[in-house]
Amino acid sequence: MVLPEKVSKIKTFTKNERDLKLKKAVASLKSIDKKTCRLIDFVGECKLKPIGTPYYVIIKSIISQQLSTQAASSILKKINQYFDTENSIPKPEMIRDTSDKELRSCGLSFSKIETIKRISNSYSSGKLSDELLYSMSDRDVVNSLCEYKGIGPWTSEMVLIFGLDRWDHFSIGDLGLRKGVEKWYGLHRDDKMKIQKFIEKFSPYRSILSWYLWASFDTENWE
Known part of the structure; x- marks a missing residue:
């Protein structure tokens, strides 16, 4: 994956600052x-x-692609039961080390399994991380994530909105x-x-x- 040469420092806010900014x-x-x-x-x-970390939103959004909310929730529930992760997403290493057959039993299509494993492998190796995504400009987030087969603008934009708390998408x-x-x-x-x-x-x-x-x-x- 080609990472951007420059990253933009994104300002973060306290909860009170964010609440006030949101009202305005x-x-x-x-x-x-x-x-x-x-x-x-x-x-x-x-x-x-934000509904979770960028990693959480990436995986959740991949699962949700082209599915109804009910169908996506059913698959997430099966994944949580299989990995005993309650309402979270399994760690990258857990997904990386799980066979395609086992992931398929949770209701994931083979194409989504491949995409999720690409992301998990990149997180496990350090090529991709939440910290890196937080540091990127919006455009670089989209460009970087869209380099992964199976991830397009919609998934990247969900990460921006619900994982990185970016407000202009x-x-x-x-x-x-x-x-x-x-x-x-x-x-x-x-x-x-x-x-x-x-x-x-x-x-x-x-x-x-x-x-x-x-x-x-x-x-x-x-x-």
């Missing part, structure tokens, strides 16, 4: 237009936050987000170019808007 970001989004204001008022308080490949734009803004879900252009006005808080669009379909499960 939501207020900024509400000021953009009436439709966004209605969306935010419908969902309520923004509860966007809208994954145009996510059908749920495009359905949300159609529902709240009237743009057809299949007109990706128009949606991409439209979403630009929500920068630098496109991840937060994304969270609201997702949450608008299921307010109870986005705690």
Whole structure:
């Protein structure tokens, strides 16, 4: 894997600083237009936050590719039961040393097994790490992860939003987000170019808007 020659130092915040920054970001989004204001008022308080380490989100996102939430959750549950890891993801070395047949018994496809093992091998060898991803610019994160076969923009963007807490991403490949734009803004879900252009006005808080669009379909499960 070719690593970026330069990495950007990303500022981190305390919880109180982050909470205040998030409230200001939501207020900024509400000021953009009436439709966004209605969306935010419908969902309520923004509860966007990292769901785990970058490694956790990478593996979880690979498992979730092209699957319903229910199907992905079922596979994760089987993996947790097999490795006795409760609600976590097995350590890279555990996945690396597990046979494809055993991973297949958890419901993973062979292509996803190959991708997960590529990531686990890179983490085990030190070629990739959470610390390295934290230090990278958003563009370098996407470029580096997309060098792995089986990882594309959607998976990389989920890592940015839910693993690295980066706030300016809208994954145009996510059908749920495009359905949300159609529902709240009237743009057809299949007109990706128009949606991409439209979403630009929500920068630098496109991840937060994304969270609201997702949450608008299921307010109870986005705690």
